[in-house]
Amino acid sequence: xxxxxxxxxxxxxxxxxxxxxxxxxxxxxxxxxxxxxxxxxxxxxxxxxxxxxxxxxxxxxxxxxxxxxxxxxxxxxxxxxxxxxxxxxxxxxxxxxxxxxxxxxxxxxxxxxxxxxxxxxxxxxxxxxxxxxxxxxxxxxxxxxxxxxxxxxxxxxxxxxxxxxxxxxxxxxxxxxxxxxxxxxxxxxxxxxxxxxxxxxxxxxxxxxxxxxxxx
Amino acid sequence: xxxxxxxxxxxxxxxxxxxxxxxxxxxxxxxxxxxxxxxxxxxxxxxxxxxxxxxxxxxxxxxxxxxxxxxxxxxxxxxxxxxxxxxxxxxxxxxxxxxxxxxxxxxxxxxxxxxxxxxxxxxxxxxxxxxxxxxxxxxxxxxxxxxxxxxxxxxxxxxxxxxxxxxxxxxxxxxxxxxxxxxxxxxxxxxxxxxxxxxxxxxxxxxxxxxxxxxxxxxxxxxxxxxxxxxxxxxxxxxxxxxxxxxxxxxxxxxxxxxxxxxxxxxxxxxxxx
Numbered sequence: 001x002x003x004x005x006x007x008x009x010x011x012x013x014x015x016x017x018x019x020x021x022x023x024x025x026x027x028x029x030x031x032x033x034x035x036x037x038x039x040x041x042x043x044x045x046x047x048x049x050x051x052x053x054x055x056x057x058x059x060x061x062x063x064x065x066x067x068x069x070x071x072x073x074x075x076x077x078x079x080x081x082x083x084x085x086x087x088x089x090x091x092x093x094x095x096x097x098x099x100x101x102x103x104x105x106x107x108x109x110x111x112x113x114x115x116x117x118x119x120x121x122x123x124x125x126x127x128x129x130x131x132x133x134x135x136x137x138x139x140x141x142x143x144x145x146x147x148x149x150x151x152x153x154x155x156x157x158x159x160x161x162x163x164x165x166x167x168x169x170x171x172x173x174x175x176x177x178x179x180x181x182x183x184x185x186x187x188x189x190x191x192x193x194x195x196x197x198x199x200x201x202x203x204x205x206x207x208x209x210x211x212x213x214x215x216x
Numbered sequence: 217x218x219x220x221x222x223x224x225x226x227x228x229x230x231x232x233x234x235x236x237x238x239x240x241x242x243x244x245x246x247x248x249x250x251x252x253x254x255x256x257x258x259x260x261x262x263x264x265x266x267x268x269x270x271x272x273x274x275x276x277x278x279x280x281x282x283x284x285x286x287x288x289x290x291x292x293x294x295x296x297x298x299x300x301x302x303x304x305x306x307x308x309x310x311x312x313x314x315x316x317x318x319x320x321x322x323x324x325x326x327x328x329x330x331x332x333x334x335x336x337x338x339x340x341x342x343x344x345x346x347x348x349x350x351x352x353x354x355x356x357x358x359x360x361x362x363x364x365x366x367x368x369x370x371x372x373x374x375x376x377x378x379x380x381x382x383x384x385x386x387x388x389x390x391x392x393x394x395x396x397x398x399x400x401x402x403x404x405x406x407x408x409x410x411x412x413x414x415x416x417x418x419x420x421x422x423x424x425x426x427x428x429x430x431x432x433x434x435x436x437x438x439x440x441x442x443x444x445x446x447x448x449x450x451x452x453x454x455x456x457x458x459x460x461x462x463x464x465x466x467x468x469x470x471x472x473x474x475x476x477x478x479x480x481x482x483x484x485x486x487x488x489x490x
Contacts, residue, residue, distance in 0.1 A: 065458055096335060120303055134243055137246060137247060138243075138250055141247060141250045141251045141254055142251075143251070143255075146244055146247050146248070146251075154347070158238075159236065159240075160236055163232060163236060164229075164232060164236075165378065166235075167228065167229070167232055171225065171228075182225075184225055184226075
């Protein structure tokens, strides 16, 4: 395990701890979020075990891709007020799940390939959801200072994650296609993950179900 | 690895993070401005609402004092004048007539005492706070029936629940305004009041069989009172609908969702009897 991975796991542990400690004070979407950090941690352990034992962690990454989407989309489902957007999110979960099965069977085999076909559309959807949530925040501003709002930090985390991962995956595809072997992308990937989980940690620290006042 | 790859990666990453940071900062500034704007709007609405409540209280007091003044002039003064007359005639009456006059005077004084008791009750301006909307309207209905000008009846439906003191005060002022209009202009003989309490809906319906009015009248200067009712209803998050046509009386319906909170109304929702 490299030092960058070790610190990433440590960060996941800390954020999971924050989620568990503040679980009772969190609103429903952030309860789901705190569980998601534990699930990501669990997938990381499994991926490591699989790569050591079977020299292949593709099945774990395949499962993780759709699980992450379902969880984060579900969080957005609870954060949005607009019923039409909620329906779109629900439909996207169903459509992506069907696509995941088709992709795992015909396009990017479940046991062999990293599922970029799943990651790319999910990152686009996350970016769209985050922009829509920013819009909703502007339409229904809360009395609470923005930096004390869990929803702001979560949405910022998702926005950064979606946009940087999209760039990351695009560059990774380019590097693979051109047989480029460069570690800078690996660091960029982890830097994005660090940033994402730090913001998720802040969102779990700031969310509080007793602070839900909005203006009329 | 091609030499150009690293600068391209660094540049694109830096550009991406700079754009994200710029976007987030712009969003924070925009959000803060929206917060300030909303705060100012809410303070403004709160101030208008307080002024309206104060105005409604003053109007209620004026109306009560007018009523007391009229009652003293038209009723109690008359009764006491009869008593005075009776007593003046006692000096020239025989024993049998004296007894009749004394009995008459006693009855009249008893009547005056009762009227004064009623008046002293109505002098309390805070009925709505103490008794709630329904009981206060019931008292007004009794008063209307007693006057003999109009036959008023009240019906209720659903489980009675408090709507909040300030909301009830405003609703009562709308009721008073409707009664005033009916007495002054409508020439009605029947007046029906209906209060419907449902979990997510409260309806106050006021219906008279007076001469009614056209839309033109309600739109002109004469309709200021009607517009006032609509504006006041809007202040408490209610909708007032006024339907009338010449010769067909008038129906005023005020609908309100009791669960919908108006943030500028600074009151405890459960502080009223209902």
